[in-house]
Amino acid sequence: MKRFLTYSAAVASLSLFLTGCSGNNDKKTSDAHAQTQQQHSKEASTSKDIKINKEKLSDQAHENMKKEVLDWADKRAKQKGLAVSNRYFGAGEISSGDWYAMTPKGELQVSNQGSPGPKAFDRHNLVGVVMYKSKNGTTGFDSKAKSLTNIESYQNVADLNQPVTKYLFADDGNVYEYIFKPNEKVTLSSGFAPKDHNDKDPNLKPDHAFSLSEDESADETMQRIVKQYGMQSK
Template identity: 80%
Template sequence: MKRFLTYSAAVASLSLILTGCSGQSETKTSDANAQTTQHESKQASNNNDETEIKIDKAKLSDKEHEKMKKEVLDWADKYGKQQGLAVSNRYFGAGEISSGDWYAMTPKGELQVSNQGSPGPKAFDRHNLVGVVMYKAKDHTTGFDTKAKDLTNIESYQNVADLNQPVTKYLFADDGKVYEYTFQPEEKVKLSSGFAPKDHNDKDPNLKPDHSFKISDNSSANQEMQRLIKEYNNQSK
């Protein structure tokens, strides 16, 4: 009887050990599967970033580019009227400050906004296609502001905008994103604000933009960007 009880206890102990090992094995398998799923999810996310649909600016003809500018300005005109804002395509101007290419800084990297060939488009991964600026007009104009057509970097927006109110610049880029920066009244916005020229003599360090643009959360602007992608995307299907 004593031997039987000892044998039974041994069997029970072995059963508990095997059950514990099985549980550990299942836990390790579950953890491994979770890690694999996370890796695959991260890899898929990276692949999606790499395969984002873009617009190849180099493949746009001058006629197509001008048409695109008009379409974005038409969108901005309509949107500005809805929001009580004036709109101008005079979002950038450098005057005689520099003969080099100007760029904006974004979360995705440098974005070329002017091309003087120094250093040229190949030096940038991203390039602006169309830009607009929106503001509260002094004379309460909404939509396209004809009085802003000939603004210079010296006079800036002071003749047309109420600079006690925010001024927002939008950049429609060839990476399929819309970038924006809203200048507050204390920031003294000019046409060159938000941008800086690239070094073009390989001697002096590049100037840095005074502000960094963010990816726009303006749903209307993003919808317009998606429409442009569908219309002008020249990538092979």
């Protein structure tokens, strides 16, 4: 009788142990499945967000796109009594890696040096421009800004006592902007940071975060671009 009770207790303990292992395995399987589902969901969401595949754009299509944005910017700047330039970004010798901006939708690649490359970013900039009050009275496209460097910044062409606005036309079909106030330092690299600054430091963060542009004419231009080049880039 004693042996029977001991044997029964052992069987019960083994059963509880196996049930526990099974539960743990089921939980691990469930967690792994959930992580896979989340990853697939993120990838699907990212895929749906991208309206224009930058990597599949021809050089000519990209140049046409830049011209369309600059034509909009030239006209818009003249309406507002401002100057505009496509010298919205420059890193100089600060870093050889890729630079990005922070947006409400996540990181947006603005330069591609292959480190870490486009695949490391969910979104990518297509065209960028900067608008400012010219210190020389220029309105519209400012040819004097062509040779600006990150060191001299905009001080040679802009009245820095007035706001400076950077616009980013991204492949997700959105236009992002940041308005630098007169008391904020603004250079060609302002608003951006390098990804993988070096092998030891963590990724640097941009000093400012872009927001969705409230300029309806900019958004209208972006939607025309999506309609024209979105199909070509698939």
